[in-house]
Amino acid sequence: MRLILIIMKDTNMKHLLFAALCTGLLATTVQAEERPDHFEGEAADTLTEAVSQFSDTNHQLAVLLAQEELSNADLGTVHRLSYTLENALAKFDEELDAMAVDLEEVHLGSESAERERVRNHGAAYLEAAQTLVP
Template identity: 65%
Template sequence: MKKLLHSVLLSGLMVAAIAQASTPTEHFEGEPADTLSQAVANFSETNQQLAELLAQDELSIEDLGTIHELTYTLENALEKINEEADAMAVNLEEVHLGSETGDFERVQSHGADYLEAAQTLVP
């Protein structure tokens, strides 16, 4: 009876260990990127953290966990940067078209919006 109980307990522990190991990776939200400047700041800071981790000779499992978490912030930042870059392209096209047609108001309005975003990316 003792051997049977021991086998059942051992089997139970093995099943629990396998279940724990096979649970999906925990997902994080990452730092928000609500504005272009916030996205650029997060992108810069988080890339620096990633570079420091990747510069190590060896990565530990903890390092991989940290890298996993960092990628969420980077993904949020890139998503916002891409959205803003699309808007910049639209504004730049409006500046282009306005300059062709002599529409000063169109050039100034869209030019100001374009430059505000562009200067956030490249000061």
Template identity: 80%
Template structure:
């Protein structure tokens, strides 16, 4: 009987260890469709992450929450990166337009650049 109980206990421990090492289910995170949404999500989610990391101890639940937050942060950063690429193109068009004295090019791309830039830094 003792051997049977010991075998059951060992099997249970091995199963729980294997389960703990499995990756958690993946979480989609919040999508960011616009630069404004991405900046808001980036700011708010970083604030949540900072609050969790400020704790003396992180529970397994906290780690799960952090795991989910990283997906939203990754989505926000991807959108910000995409928008920064567009901003760089617009700024280059402003630069080239100013060299060639192309008023319309400067105004069109300058307006688009500033709109995005002001979303990042009001």
């Protein structure tokens, strides 16, 4: 930077360049301080995994929140846990959509007396439903 300032003859240009560099450094520092590291969280490939992770991670979160004080380390742990919970909820959303489709097929099949349709979609619906509520 010193070489650039020496080469530049215009004093106003030096001040502008210096201000721009300082602003860039300040913005980078502020962004780094405001934005914690991001995590992927535990993936939930199946509804069973999502339910298990949801239960376990909610328990961990409850333990942390029950403390009288939350340290910065605790907040970091909460942040990390939130990613796993978001993944579990995303899997729930996906699976609930599939359950709704199966249930609608059961409904329509029952109206039109399509026994095989009712059995197939009913079995798929119940399998997922029993994962959520045994």
